[in-house]
Amino acid sequence: MTSPIQLARTYARSYEASSRKDKGTILDTVTEATGWTRDHARHQLRSQFNQIRAGVSLDAVVDRRRLKPKKFSPRAQLALELVWKSFGRPCGKYLEAGMSDCLDSLERHGHLCEGRHGYSSSVRRELLNISAATIDRYLRGAKAGDHDDSWLTGTGAGMRASFPRQRMRSLLEPEPGYFLVELLTIKTPTGEDCVTVTFTDVEIGWVQTKTFAPGTQVVDMLAQMVRGVPFVVTGVLLPPAVPDSAITTWAEANLIEIHCTSDLRQGPRVPDRTFSGLDLPLGTPHATDAAIIRVNGLWSALADRLNYFMPVKNPVGWRLTPSGVRRREYDKPRTPVSRLIASGILCPEQTRELHEKSRGLDIAGLTARIAELKSTLH
Template identity: 90%
Template sequence: MTSPIQLARNYARSYEASSRKDKGTILDTVTEATGWTRDHARHQLRSQFHQIRAGVSLDAAVDRRRLKPKKFSPRAQRALELVWKSSGRPCGKYLEAAMSDCLDSLERHGHLREGRHGYSPSVRRELLDISAATIDRYLRGAKADDHDDSWLTGTGAGMRASLPRQRMRSLLEPEPGYFLVELLTITTPTGEDCVTVTFTDVEIGWVHTTTFAPGTQVVDMLAQMVRAAPFIVTGVLPPPAVPDSAITTWAEENLIEIHCTSDLRQGSRVPDRTFSGLDLPLGTPHDIDAAIARVNELWAALADRLNYFMPVKNPVGWRPTPSGVRRREYDQPRTPVSRLLASGILCPEQTREVREKSQGLDIAGLTARIAELKSTLH
């Protein structure tokens, strides 16, 4: 069977000597046979032509590519795959930012030990030095073989991205405490509606989700969500149809501002977050209570993984490109908990509690528990 490089070499001379139209035909043939993109195929054809002119044999060219030393050791690559799977399979950009926290958690709970599976301080240093692009490149094979559906790895991101930052800052204080509110109604086989409420902090990305039993009033849902937040809630941004007199009265009594998201959005509406694969096995009232308890346990595990281990980034401005197009600039990705601690809004007791919980969380255990709970809801 002809290798892709051999095929490129076979067509290299004719490609250079061909007309523009014939070059397009050769590119079609090479891309169809190799799976390369047209840009990569064009690069390989030209590269092989120059190597032929320079007298470089195909074996020498292939051997040089194959024998090129890798910057990171095979042990580091194996550990990288473990960290990636344990942290919920994030992309390289966010895994790079979360690498230190994930390694600390895996080491504290015995998933990575010195001398076990080749892990060592030198491997840790390699993982901390690895770039986002290299992470994605080394994990390409693992991602191709992985069939996890990456179910609900993020929450509220679409809502946060759809809100214009400058208009938000004109209305909201630039500190944690303002939460986007999202409501999702799930109709059970008995005809009753369970409502899932998601709170997402606008500034730091802190997430909290709870599913409520049928018949729960929206104002009671909001009150419970506010009590569950680990810091003071100063404002909520519910969907346009939610605010009513009862909610307005409750907000005034608790000194909580209400801003309707329709006042802040621009363009299309805030996209609805979908719970792909979620199927509540509800039949009798007893089933409803048990299923809601399992769902809320799942939300809690997901929220802990997102808030303590998954970085988020915030827009900080715009910069012009050489072509004159404005491009959004973002700050460095940081976890919601690190942004919360850096904000200075917590009292010493709250800070101690948050740090203790952060130290006690097992990222691999959370991911395993999430997978277990997911399997009961499909």
């Protein structure tokens, strides 16, 4: 089979000797056969002609990129794939930002040990120095052969991406505690409504999700969600149709501010991208309670992985590129738990508890638990 370079050499002499019109025809032929762009094909044809004129044989032409030594060792590349799978298969930019926390957890729980499977302190240094683009390049083959069902790898990520923080700064204190609330209603086999509630802290990205049994009042759902947050909730942003007198009374009694998305946005409300494609297999009526328990276990594991390991970044302003285009600027990616501790709103006992839980979490164990629970919900 003729390689692209061989094909370019075949047409090189005739290309140089042809008229402008005939050169265009040759370029069409080469680009169609090789998939190259016209600029690259033109460059290769001229390069091959110069090599022919210099007496360089085709066998002597070497692709320098393939002979260039790789910056990272094969052992580091193997360890990178293990870390990527343990982390829940994120993209390179998030894996790069969370690499240190992930390696600490894997080492602490015995998944990566010195001297086992080629892992060492030098491999760790390589992984900590690897860039996001290099991560994606090295994992290209692993991603192509990976058929893991990727629905709901994180919860709350859709709201993080879609919520316009800059439009509600007048309501926000520069500290955690203000939560965006999303409700997803699913019909059970008995025709009742089973509601899933997600709280997402707008400032630090802390996420908490829970599915409630049919018949649970919205005010009771909100009360349970607030009790489950490990810090003080100062306000909630609800969908327009949710607030009622019972919720207002409860919020006033707990010193919690209530706002609606319709108060802050023009047009459609915040997209429900977090739960897109989600279909809870609640089965028969008697299996509903068991399914809710399983899915709440999934929410808990996903939230732990997201809150303690997955970095997030917040918009901090705008900048102008050299060409005069406005680009959004972001702060340094950090995990929600690190942002929470750095905020200074926690007492020493709460900080100690969060540090202990963080050290006790096994990222590989969490990911295995998530995969197990997801398999039971299909």
